[in-house]
Amino acid sequence: MKIKYFGFMLLLAASSALTSCSEDDLDPNSIFSTVDGNDEAKSPEYIEFDEWIMKNYTEPYNIRLQYLYNDKETDQSYNVVPADFDKSKGLAKLVKHMWVDTYAEAVSEEFIKTYTPRTIQLIGSYEWNGNGSQVLGTAEGGLKVMLYGVNFLDLDNPRVNTTDPYANKGAVPLDLNHWFFHTMHHEFCHILTQKKDYPTDFRAISAGRYHSTDWVNVKDIDSAKEGFVTGYASGEYNEDFAEVYSTYITMSQEGWNKIIDNAGAEGAAIIENKLSIVREYFYQSWGIDIDKLRTIVLRRSAEAEHLDLHSLN
Known part of the structure; x- marks a missing residue:
């Protein structure tokens, strides 16, 4: 009964308002503006961020960075929350510095325009699977990359771990490599191999060793002995x-x-064999020297820890 009464009072108030204003000219322009398909009033800070995205992502690289929640872009089988606005700005600066500009410098701007996903969607929380694993990012058909966990970013303490693969992944401040940039390079690799497949020789190296159903139980520190980097x-x-x-x-x-x-002689030989094929594939298929790329990634990783993530300058 309370709901019906509330609705009736709203209707009555609306009718009175329309009656009292019936002789006034109505403004044909909506007081609401559209932000990434969502109707809501745009504050100056949203306008500033949209313009920054247009200048730094869309116009030069044809990338749409979407920070507002859009249920059409998310997997409805998971419950997730929107990305925090300020942390979205900080991550947008980091992604540009650590990922977009990295490939533009190492390869070319044309490479970024041609092969990067058209949409990057930011999500505040993580997707959790039934086996207890977290989804850190996904790449869908080479058109979209989803980045999760934006709300856990510490804008005042950006930390990029490049020296310890076995560091505590849950330590704070978060390791930006593990939670974001390792993921982005991983997903971009999928995009590229979907366009140009890698040699089948790679598949044979660890045939029969894969943990197809229980990989979530394989710890990073133990995987190397079997010939896996993680x-x-x-x-x-x-x-x-x-x-x-x-x-x-x-x-x-x-x-x-x-x-x-940590891998031991046998595991190390397997990993180095895999790396050799990866190195050759990227050079032959894409003209990318992964050692040159690595140098740029590491330099930018060091620079990222000194970026001002509170402003768009």
């Missing part, structure tokens, strides 16, 4: 390939050596 890589060969690539280019030589040393 536990996630042990799931199947496509993830294995992308993990070798993303781990190598985001880890310093010190960090990579820890994986190799």
